[in-house]
Amino acid sequence: MDEFLAARLQMAVSLGFHIVFACIGMVMPWFMFVAEWKWLKTKNPVYLDLAKAWAKGTAIFFAVGAVSGTVLSFELGMLWPTFMEHAGPIFGMPFSWEGTAFFVEAIALGLWLYGWNRLSDKVHLYTGMVVGIAGVASGIFVISANAWMNAPAGFDWIDGQAYNIDPVAAMFNKAWFAQSHHMIIAAFSATGFAVAGVHALLFMKNRLEIHAKALTIALAFASVAAFLQPLSGDHAAKNVAKLQPAKLAAFESHFETQKSAPLIIGGIPDVENREVNFAIKIPGALSFLAHGDFNAEVKGLEEFPEEEWPPVPIVHYSFQLMVAIGMFLMLLSVIFLAGTYKWKHWLEKRWWMLLLVFATPLGFIAIQAGWVVTEVGRQPWIIYGIMKTKDALTPMPGIQYTFYTISAVYLLLSFIIVWLMSRQIKMLQSKYLKHD
Amino acid sequence: MTEIILIILGISLLLYVLLGGADFGGGILELISRGKASGIVSRAIAPVWEANHMWLILVVVILFVGFPTVYSTVLTALHIPVLLVLIGIILRGSAFTFRHYDIEEETPKAIYSSIFRYSSLFTTFFLGVTTGGIILGDITQDYSQGFYAVYMNPWLNWFSFSLGIFVVILFAFLATIYTLGETKEKSHVERFTRIAKYLIITLVVAGALAFATAELEGHPLFFEFYHSIPSMISVVLATIALPLLWINLKRNNRQMLRLIAGFQTTMIVLGWFAIQFPVLVKINDGVDITVQSSIAPRATQLQLLIALIVGVLVVFPYMGYLYKTFKFGEKTADEQKAS
Ligand code: HDD
Numbered sequence: 001m002d003e004f005l006a007a008r009l010q011m012a013v014s015l016g017f018h019i020v021f022a023c024i025g026m027v028m029p030w031f032m033f034v035a036e037w038k039w040l041k042t043k044n045p046v047y048l049d050l051a052k053a054w055a056k057g058t059a060i061f062f063a064v065g066a067v068s069g070t071v072l073s074f075e076l077g078m079l080w081p082t083f084m085e086h087a088g089p090i091f092g093m094p095f096s097w098e099g100t101a102f103f104v105e106a107i108a109l110g111l112w113l114y115g116w117n118r119l120s121d122k123v124h125l126y127t128g129m130v131v132g133i134a135g136v137a138s139g140i141f142v143i144s145a146n147a148w149m150n151a152p153a154g155f156d157w158i159d160g161q162a163y164n165i166d167p168v169a170a171m172f173n174k175a176w177f178a179q180s181h182h183m184i185i186a187a188f189s190a191t192g193f194a195v196a197g198v199h200a201l202l203f204m205k206n207r208l209e210i211h212a213k214a215l216t217i218a219l220a221f222a223s224v225a226a227f228l229q230p231l232s233g234d235h236a237a238k239n240v241a242k243l244q245p246a247k248l249a250a251f252e253s254h255f256e257t258q259k260s261a262p263l264i265i266g267g268i269p270d271v272e273n274r275e276v277n278f279a280i281k282i283p284g285a286l287s288f289l290a291h292g293d294f295n296a297e298v299k300g301l302e303e304f305p306e307e308e309w310p311p312v313p314i315v316h317y318s319f320q321l322m323v324a325i326g327m328f329l330m331l332l333s334v335i336f337l338a339g340t341y342k343w344k345h346w347l348e349k350r351w352w353m354l355l356l357v358f359a360t361p362l363g364f365i366a367i368q369a370g371w372v373v374t375e376v377g378r379q380p381w382i383i384y385g386i387m388k389t390k391d392a393l394t395p396m397p398g399i400q401y402t403f404y405t406i407s408a409v410y411l412l413l414s415f416i417i418v419w420l421m422s423r424q425i426k427m428l429q430s431k432y433l434k435h436d
Numbered sequence: 437m438t439e440i441i442l443i444i445l446g447i448s449l450l451l452y453v454l455l456g457g458a459d460f461g462g463g464i465l466e467l468i469s470r471g472k473a474s475g476i477v478s479r480a481i482a483p484v485w486e487a488n489h490m491w492l493i494l495v496v497v498i499l500f501v502g503f504p505t506v507y508s509t510v511l512t513a514l515h516i517p518v519l520l521v522l523i524g525i526i527l528r529g530s531a532f533t534f535r536h537y538d539i540e541e542e543t544p545k546a547i548y549s550s551i552f553r554y555s556s557l558f559t560t561f562f563l564g565v566t567t568g569g570i571i572l573g574d575i576t577q578d579y580s581q582g583f584y585a586v587y588m589n590p591w592l593n594w595f596s597f598s599l600g601i602f603v604v605i606l607f608a609f610l611a612t613i614y615t616l617g618e619t620k621e622k623s624h625v626e627r628f629t630r631i632a633k634y635l636i637i638t639l640v641v642a643g644a645l646a647f648a649t650a651e652l653e654g655h656p657l658f659f660e661f662y663h664s665i666p667s668m669i670s671v672v673l674a675t676i677a678l679p680l681l682w683i684n685l686k687r688n689n690r691q692m693l694r695l696i697a698g699f700q701t702t703m704i705v706l707g708w709f710a711i712q713f714p715v716l717v718k719i720n721d722g723v724d725i726t727v728q729s730s731i732a733p734r735a736t737q738l739q740l741l742i743a744l745i746v747g748v749l750v751v752f753p754y755m756g757y758l759y760k761t762f763k764f765g766e767k768t769a770d771e772q773k774a775s
């Protein structure tokens with residue numbers, strides 16, 4: 001493995017690890033808020049148990065999110081010093097605000113987790129909401145920084161130097177909004193289905209009230225999010241078509257510029273011969289999805305020099321995977337909504353529980369795939385159209401070894417966390433079974 | 437504008453040393469006292485540790501937004517010790533949380549505890565080594581000089597290692613004083629008073645060692661302190677505080693102890709700032725990176741400052757509320773019942 005590849009993989013592993021905890025950190029406070037609110041309203045102790053059980057698990061995720069995030073803020077400079085040297089003053093504004101949001105979140109979290117007996121009910125409840133709001137805000141800020149890499153704005157680039165820096169324009173770049181709504185919705189959908197899946201599995205074993213309540217809360221959030229996700233994704237795709245046509249072409253392995261371009265579903269891209277084999281093609285659909293008009297022209301990869309193509313197959317497969325999962329989760333959300341309003345008995349059925357169990361990891365898989373689409377699709381650029389990724393690489397040799405080390409640490413940590421969660425769940429189960 | 441950003445940077449670093457330091461030191465103290473402190477340490481740290489470590493994030497963000505060349509140069513030359521710090525941070529934070537939240541069971545708890553203790557020591561030591569590398573300034577930007585000269589030499593030396601030891605003792609000392617205020621039990625008070633006394637003595641020795649090894653590495657640290665009036669004043673004040681500390685240890689006056697220990701640490705950090713300023717990173721064979729040469733353009737400074745000031749206005753009162761809510765050492769009625 002060469003150094004450059006090792007650095008990219010280390011970045012990908014670190015970010016891919018962090019994002020899981022970040023999503024849980026953004027979303028779980030909202031679930032816990034609802035559970036606690038229900039407890040205060042109904043005085044049904046099951047809700048209190050649920051909020052506390054969730055809180056224990058979430059505290060573990062929060063801590064790992066915080067340490068992996070701390071690592072990231074150093075890694076950006078350890079792996080890509082040239083990038084940070086130029087980009088820092090330009091896209092630093094969202095990071096500075098993010099710092100405040102993190103602080104508020106960390107303080108509120110400490111109060112919430114340890115303050116059950118020290119704060120009044122109301123203050124405790126709303127402290128939980130502060131955690132959720134600060135979490136989502138920090139997510140949006142960091143996405144805005146990433147969006148700037150895709151749609152650089154707020155500076156003039158002259159001879160390898162940035163002039164006339166305008167941090168406000170950089171923060172509100174053309175990609176921040178599309179990426180933000182898509183990411184926040186994704187976090188709710190992925191976390192919601194993951195939580196629902198775990199409780200569905202437990203519910204199948206013992207039909208406890210606590211799992212039924214947990215399922216309702218998690219699915220209420222997840223189904224709304226999963227329903228909106230493809231709509232939000234469509235907006236994201238239209239935005240990419242405008243800002244990064246080469247990336248859009250790579251999503252679809254769209255080699256030739258065409259009017260009334262077909263949407264390619266599945267298939268194996270053959271980059272050398274510039275074609276896609278074994279794919280389903282829906283005529284005109286890509287033109288419609290990218291530009292809202294069946295006859296519009298969609299730029300193909302041929303418009304760009306080959307050394308500026310992103311790795312087409314990876315981007316193509318990841319995009320297809322994300323969209324496939326998105327459609328499936330949307331289907332689940334439609335079933336849930338139908339079940340809630342009309343066919344109530346559906347939601348007690350075994351097939352529904354099995355579907356939910358199957359969906360447990362899907363949202364997170366889609367999130368990883370989506371980030372591969374965004375980040376790999378931007379290659380060879382680290383700042384789109386401005387700076388190449390390879391020019392930003394640290395001069396330090398031996399990045400392979402740091403990559404192996406970091407990956408091993410994260411792998412080990414992942415195993416431990418899965419084990420810890422299963423222990424927590426077992427404890428909760430046994431507590432309830434003793435009660436009955 | 438630049439001055440205010442620098443001051444906030446300095447305060448954040450100082451608060452990281454004081455709050456994060458006591459927290460790192462908690463793990464080291466557990467190691468020294470063979471686990472006797474672990475209940476007290478756990479209870480004191482748990483609600484505040486995430487907030488305490490945010491000061492480090494703030495330092496990093498101010499650096500890469502406001503002083504980008506400092507950030508990139510330091511993280512390139514000191515890549516290796518920083519990586520070790522990061523691995524330590526991951527292990528420490530995770531082990532601490534696992535110990536706190538995993539179900540009660542002997543073996544896993546013992547494993548978490550020992551990972552927490554040893555990685556606290558390890559992380560603190562390499563934080564000190566990294567700082568030593570920055571102070572010593574054996575950093576080069578000529579990357580053609582070979583691996584050893586560029587990536588090892590800046591930190592693999594006697595001075596950086598003595599600073600590592602110094603910081604370990606300093607953090608353990610802070611944690612001991614902090615813990616003393618958390619316990620009223622007589623046997624504990626005696627034990628931690630004894631540990632505190634030992635730590636004060638070793639701290640003075642380690643400080644002297646750092647000055648001596650600096651001379652050894654050809655860095656006239658003593659001379660620099662001597663020639664900067666603010667550094668001199670801070671050294672003198674930190675030294676005057678020593679006997680005061682001793683007396684208050686004898687009398688077991690908790691509030692005074694915390695105050696003096698905090699004051700002394702503040703003086704040490706300020707003394708360092710004073711000899712460093714206005715150079716931020718010394719470069720061995722080139723032009724030093726100063727505040728002037730690395731500061732971001734005005735537009736960036738302005739936005740950074742706005743975010744920081746809003747942050748300060750929100751964070752400080754809220755942080756105060758956090759500390760007030762967990763008036764440490766006091767238990768709620770429920771917790772007393774539980775224990
Ligand atoms: C639960 C996760 C999830 C699901 C089901 C989907 N996405 Fe997604 N997608 C993401 C999670 C995600 C993400 C991880 O959140 C990304 C990465 C960067 C970003 O902002 O969001 C993303 C990026 C992303 C991008 C690239 C944006 C860019 O490069 O700037 C596009 C065009 C889409 N998505 C489109 C879709 C469509 C049409 C979907 C249809 C069903 C879809 N996504 C489902």
Ligand code: HEM
Binds near residue numbers: 011015142378
């Ligand atoms: C947490 C979600 C994210 C994931 C999973 C993710 C994933 C990835 C992946 C897979 C790569 C490697 C691409 C390649 O080299 O082929 C990468 C690169 C990178 N990402 Fe992200 N990314 C995420 C968010 C961000 C954010 C928020 C930022 C910055 C604000 C960022 C900055 C970078 C940088 C600097 C690189 C290295 C340069 C490059 O390869 O272009 N990423 N990321």
Ligand code: HEM
Binds near residue numbers: 021024072102103135
């Ligand atoms: C898409 C990408 C990202 C998203 C959505 C995201 C979001 C979040 C959220 C919601 C949290 C708080 C929850 C928790 O502590 O578990 C968090 C923590 C953190 N993130 Fe990220 N993040 C992303 C990428 C990054 C990057 C690229 C960096 C570094 C530059 C970073 C730095 C941090 C830090 C330092 C923390 C710890 C804060 C604390 O102690 O509470 N994150 N992130």
